[in-house]
Amino acid sequence: MNLPKKVTIVDVGPRDGFQSEKQFIPTEKKIEIVNGLIRAGLKNIQVSSVVHPKAVPQLADAEEVMTKIDRRPDVSYRLLVPNLKGVQRALPLKPDKIDLMMSVSESHNRSNANRSIDETLKEFETLVSMIQDKGIAVSGGMACGFGCPFEGKISFRQIERVADRYLAMGIRSVGIADTVGYANPKLVYHTMAHLLDKYPEIQWLAHIHNHRDLGLANILAAMQAGLTEFDAAIGGLGGCPYAPNAAGNVATEDLVNMLDEMGIACGVNLDALLEVAEVVRETIPHPLNSALLKTGKPWVLAKAPDCQIKLG
Numbered sequence: 666m667n668l669p670k671k672v673t674i675v676d677v678g679p680r681d682g683f684q685s686e687k688q689f690i691p692t693e694k695k696i697e698i699v700n701g702l703i704r705a706g707l708k709n710i711q712v713s714s715v716v717h718p719k720a721v722p723q724l725a726d727a728e729e730v731m732t733k734i735d736r737r738p739d740v741s742y743r744l745l746v747p748n749l750k751g752v753q754r755a756l757p758l759k760p761d762k763i764d765l766m767m768s769v770s771e772s773h774n775r776s777n778a779n780r781s782i783d784e785t786l787k788e789f790e791t792l793v794s795m796i797q798d799k800g801i802a803v804s805g806g807m808a809c810g811f812g813c814p815f816e817g818k819i820s821f822r823q824i825e826r827v828a829d830r831y832l833a834m835g836i837r838s839v840g841i842a843d844t845v846g847y848a849n850p851k852l853v854y855h856t857m858a859h860l861l862d863k864y865p866e867i868q869w870l871a872h873i874h875n876h877r878d879l880g881l882a883n884i885l886a887a888m889q890a891g892l893t894e895f896d897a898a899i900g901g902l903g904g905c906p907y908a909p910n911a912a913g914n915v916a917t918e919d920l921v922n923m924l925d926e927m928g929i930a931c932g933v934n935l936d937a938l939l940e941v942a943e944v945v946r947e948t949i950p951h952p953l954n955s956a957l958l959k960t961g962k963p964w965v966l967a968k969a970p971d972c973q974i975k976l977g
Contacts, residue, residue: 666889671930673894675709675870676702676917678945679730680745682902684714684721686949692726692733694948699734701941702899706933707740707917711764711896714745715754731758743804747778752792756799763796764840765789766806769823770813773844777808786830793834804838804870805831811856812847821859828864838868840896843883846876850886857890872896873915874903875954880915881923888929895920899938900945901954916955918942926963935962 679699683690695713702710712734718725727744736742741761746752755763767785768774774782789805796803807827812819824841831839841860843853853871860869871887873880873895884895901916921933942958 669893675896676707677711677896678898680711682898705937709741711743715751762802764804768808770809772815773809805836807841808844810841811843814845840870842872846874848883850882853883854886854890857887857892861891870894875915913954918957
């Protein structure tokens, strides 16, 4: 198997995971979870999103979370930003990276951002300059990259249209998302192989949801295509609020366990990560989409029972 020796994981649980929760998670608990992820070895964390509180009430405390979490020089603290007002709020918080998000599907982009793809990209041109002038890295997002709940299959041309515009803005880091879990390993392999070949100057990331339990299989296929950076969410939390029936992300602990079992380095301590996942389980008032929280770590051997064969 053609697999990488090392993989980078970005935990998006504190943003993508929390945003879908209806019951407000106390700010102190959010800070505790982010700090736990840091202690577990995560070097890339999407801490929150600066969106209008009426749109996503769960993330109304983004500023307080960003200012009170532990800040370490070897960790990249990221914020998701949708528009100009979001950038204006984000810049004073000094994130290491700002993730811009839009959809490669016209219908989903209008549903999510209330504007066309071209209108979004035109605004992004201004935002990228503002962000880069402050010395902050920028990542471009592509929601519905593997399928749209309104338009169905997405062509390479739709993806390339956005990728070309991102390159023209000076963006060299791009994430492509399986927003509603339509991807399968074959589709993921061919899509990522095509994009890695056509755009070698871009550092690609895959944001894989686990709607139909194909998340880890899709990540494996992406690794075989040459991809080495992935989003995941502690506890398997998440789901796009603007996509019908969207389910959670691949659980970070499940991904780390798979990588550990396959001998692929990711720099995350699984035991410490499971402690954070337990905090999440105690905080979220519904079952989590995490296999490891249900079954525990593999290779925890038990004593074999004493057996006596009775004859007659």
